[in-house]
Amino acid sequence: MTTGKIIVKNPTGLHLRPAGALCTEAIKFKSHVHFMFGGSTYNAKSVLSVLGACVKSGDEIEFVCEGIDEEEALAAMIAVVERGLGE
Secondary structure (H helix, E strand, O other): OEEEEEEOOOOOOOOHHHHHHHHHHHOOOOOEEEEEEOOEEEEOOOHHHHHHOOOOOOOEEEEEEEOOOHHHHHHHHHHHHHOOOOO
16 A cells, blocks of 8 residues: 645646546556545545545645555556646
8 A cells, every 4th residue: 555645736626627637547547546635535536536525726635545556556646636637
C-alpha cells in the first residue's frame, strides 16, 4: 500500500468534469485506488463516489493505492490533480 496527499487546486474542485478526469486516470491501473477526505474513503474509479466526496478547491485529499502497480497509480493520480484535472 502506498499513500500520498495533495491539495486540489483547480477552481471548481471535483465537480463532474474533473471527477471524470480523475476516474479515467484511476481506471488505467489494476490496483485499488481510493482517496480519503473528511474522515471517509472514496473509490477513485467511481464518478459517483468522487462526486459524493464534495471536494472543493483548496481541500487536501490523500490517495491510497494498493496492488501490483500501486506506485505508478499513485504517481499518476498526483500528476493528474497537479495538472488541474483537465481544467
